[in-house]
Amino acid sequence: MDLLLRGISHRYGGTEVMRDINLDIRRGEIVCIIGPSGCGKSTLLRFIGGLERPDAGEVLLSGPEPEGSLNPLTYVFQDFALLPWRTVAGNISLVLEDHGLGKQRVAAIIEDVLARTGLSEFREALPRQLSGGMRQRVAIARALAVRPAVMLMDEPLSALDSQTRELLMDDLVSLWQRERFTACYVTHNLAEAVRLGHRVVVLSRRPGQIRTVVEIDMELSERGPGHPELEAIQSQLWTLLRDEARAADREIADVAE
Numbered sequence: 001m002d003l004l005l006r007g008i009s010h011r012y013g014g015t016e017v018m019r020d021i022n023l024d025i026r027r028g029e030i031v032c033i034i035g036p037s038g039c040g041k042s043t044l045l046r047f048i049g050g051l052e053r054p055d056a057g058e059v060l061l062s063g064p065e066p067e068g069s070l071n072p073l074t075y076v077f078q079d080f081a082l083l084p085w086r087t088v089a090g091n092i093s094l095v096l097e098d099h100g101l102g103k104q105r106v107a108a109i110i111e112d113v114l115a116r117t118g119l120s121e122f123r124e125a126l127p128r129q130l131s132g133g134m135r136q137r138v139a140i141a142r143a144l145a146v147r148p149a150v151m152l153m154d155e156p157l158s159a160l161d162s163q164t165r166e167l168l169m170d171d172l173v174s175l176w177q178r179e180r181f182t183a184c185y186v187t188h189n190l191a192e193a194v195r196l197g198h199r200v201v202v203l204s205r206r207p208g209q210i211r212t213v214v215e216i217d218m219e220l221s222e223r224g225p226g227h228p229e230l231e232a233i234q235s236q237l238w239t240l241l242r243d244e245a246r247a248a249d250r251e252i253a254d255v256a257e
C-alpha cells in the first residue's frame, strides 16, 4: 500500500503548526522526516496514524493491503512501550488480541515474527531482563506482527546509546532487505536519516512545511558509517536544517522570556 498525504494543515489554538504537507510514501520505501525541534514531526505521525485529525487535508492509503495484515498502520515509539509484566511473547500477543484469531494462529504469528527478528530464544524473557536495544527489537517485532502496510517510527533509536543504535540500524537494514517494509521514520539524527532513508523529507520550522525532499540513490546494504557520499548528503542536510534550527531555537527562547 502507498500512503498519500494531501494538503495537511493544522493549528493548535492560535498557533499554526503545519502548512500544506503533500507527500507520497510508496510501498517498500523508508521515508525519513527531519526538521527542527517543534516543527511538527510527531504531530504529523499522529495524523498519519489517525490518533488525531488535522484541521485540513487527508491521509489516504492506496492499493491492496499486505497479505495477512491485521492493521494497516502501526507505531514504533522511542520508549519501546512494552508492558513490564508481560514476556516478550506476551507483549507481541497484545497486538494480536481482539482480532478474533484462534490461540494456535496467535502462537504461529508470534513464533514467525520472533524468528524473523532473531528473538526466538528470548520469547519468555521479561522486558527488564533485556537491554535497551533488545527491548526496541521486541517493539519492532511487535509492530511487524500485524503485517502493517506502513510502520510509523517516532525516533525509535533515540533512547539508545550510539553503539546500540548502530547495531539496530544494521538490523533494520537486513530486515528491510528481507521484507521490504514501508516506513515513515521521524528522527533528529541525520546519520540515521541518511543510513535508512530512501528519501529524506526536510521540514521547515513551525509552521512545518516541506522544505525539500532529498532522494538517496544508494542501496541500503551499501551504506555504512563514514561512507563519503553519505557524509556529503548529511552535511547538505545539515546546511538546510541549520538556519531553520537556529530560528526555531530563537522562537522557543522568545516564548520563554
Ligand SMILES: Nc1ncnc2c1ncn2[C@@H]1O[C@H](COP(=O)(O)OP(=O)(O)OP(=O)(O)O)[C@@H](O)[C@H]1O
Binding pocket: 012, 017, 035, 036, 037, 038, 039, 040, 041, 042, 043, 044, 206
Ligand atoms: N496537543 C497539543 N496541543 C497544543 N500544542 C501542541 C500539541 N502537540 C504539539 N503541539 C505543538 O505543536 C508543535 C509541533 O510539535 P511536535 O511535537 O509535533 O514537534 P516535533 O517536530 O516532533 O518536535 P521535537 O523534534 O522537539 O520532538 C510544537 O510547537 C508543539 O508545542
